[in-house]
Amino acid sequence: GIQVEQSPPDLILQEGANSTLRCNFSDSVNNLQWFHQNPWGQLINLFYIPSGTKQNGRLSATTVATERYSLLYISSSQTTDSGVYFCAVERTGTYKYIFGTGTRLKVLA
Amino acid sequence: DGGITQSPKYLFRKEGQNVTLSCEQNLNHDAMYWYRQDPGQGLRLIYYSQIVNDFQKGDIAEGYSVSREKKESFPLTVTSAQKNPTAFYLCASSISGRETQYFGPGTRLLVL
Numbered sequence: 234g235i236q237v238e239q240s241p242p243d244l245i246l247q248e249g250a251n252s253t254l255r256c257n258f259s260d261s262v263n264n265l266q267w268f269h270q271n272p273w274g275q276l277i278n279l280f281y282i283p284s285g286t287k288q289n290g291r292l293s294a295t296t297v298a299t300e301r302y303s304l305l306y307i308s309s310s311q312t313t314d315s316g317v318y319f320c321a322v323e324r325t326g327t328y329k330y331i332f333g334t335g336t337r338l339k340v341l342a
Numbered sequence: 343d344g345g346i347t348q349s350p351k352y353l354f355r356k357e358g359q360n361v362t363l364s365c366e367q368n369l370n371h372d373a374m375y376w377y378r379q380d381p382g383q384g385l386r387l388i389y390y391s392q393i394v395n396d397f398q399k400g401d402i403a404e405g406y407s408v409s410r411e412k413k414e415s416f417p418l419t420v421t422s423a424q425k426n427p428t429a430f431y432l433c434a435s436s437i438s439g440r441e442t443q444y445f446g447p448g449t450r451l452l453v454l
Contacts, residue, residue, distance in 0.1 A: 237384075264440055274379075274430060276445040319384055321443075328373070328392060328439035329400060332384035 235260045235324055239333035246310050246340050254305040254336045256320035264323040265296050266330070267305050271316045279305070279318075310340045345369070346446035348433050353451045355420065355427060363418045363449045365433035374416040375434040375443065378402060385432060391416055392439050420451065428453050 236259040246252055256265070267279040280287050280294040282303065287294055291310075296303040303320055317335040324331060346367045355361045367374065373392050377385040387400030391410040405424025410416055416435075420427045430450050434443040 266443065268445075274432075274448045274450075276432065276434075278442050278444060281442040321385070323440065328390060328398075329387055330375075330443070332377075332386070334384045 235262065235322060235331050237320060237322055237331050237333040239318075239320060239336050241336060242334070243337045244339070246338070248310060248312060248340055248342050250310050250340075251306070251308045252310060252338070254307070254318050254338075256303040256305070256322075256333055258301050258303075258322045260301075261325055262298065262322040263325050264330075265298075265303050266321045267294055267303070268319045268321065269314075269316050270319065270335075276319070307338075310338075312340045312342050314338060315340050346433060346435055346444055348431075348446035348449050350449060351447070353449055354454050355451060356454050358422045360419055360421050361451070363420070363431055363433075363451070365416045365418065365446060367414055367416075367433075367435045367444075367446075369435055369437075369444065370413070371435035371437050371444075372413070373436045373439045373441075374410070375436075376400075376406070376408065376416070376418045377432045377434065379430040379432060379448075388418065388431075390439075427451055 238257045264283045268276045293306045321330040321332045349364045375390045376388040389408045391397035407419045433446040436443045
């Protein structure tokens with residue numbers, strides 16, 4: 234089956250710093266989503282991005298499907314950005330999403 | 343407000359007991375999903391449903407059962423056959439199977 238790898242597994246930043254999170258996947262996919270899980274467990278969808286680039290405020294994402302990776306950029310990080318960031322990919326033709334193991338981000342004040 | 347609700351927030355199961363987790367959505371979404379999350383891990387798909395009265399097994403369906411009798415409801419039963427049920431259970435929905443997924447707040451299941 235598809236393997237989804239995220240890097241780095243852990244990241245500590247000072248408030249105001251920028252960061253790039255990476256998601257690599259081992260096979261072609263229909264769709265890709267990025268999520269943020271807050272310390273209380275709630276998952277929030279950040280981007281639905283099967284290809285191309287999208288921006289939402291301080292966050293942006295780029296997916297290069299032909300090269301099987303996606304990047305999530307966080308600029309001017311804030312303490313509220315802390316939590317775990319997951320990417321999830323849909324196996325082609327299945328409606329099933331496979332989640333990566335996540336990047337755990339801690340932003341220090 | 344539109345959204346997804348899950349209940350209860352915490353659930354305790356005794357050995358040999360079946361328990362049912364509730365998931366309700368008022369977003370008028372066709373597709374609904376159940377995921378399991380173990381500590382420090384990503385989410386794994388248990389079951390999903392694209393339409394009322396139809397559902398499919400995910401990657402870890404053994405020991406679980408679901409029903410989809412109404413569009414807005416997708417309850418998950420953790421049966422006694424699931425030997426290691428302690429986990430965080432998350433329900434999600436989307437307009438169709440390929441759109442943005444929206445998640446409920448989750449249910450933490452613990453075995454006594």
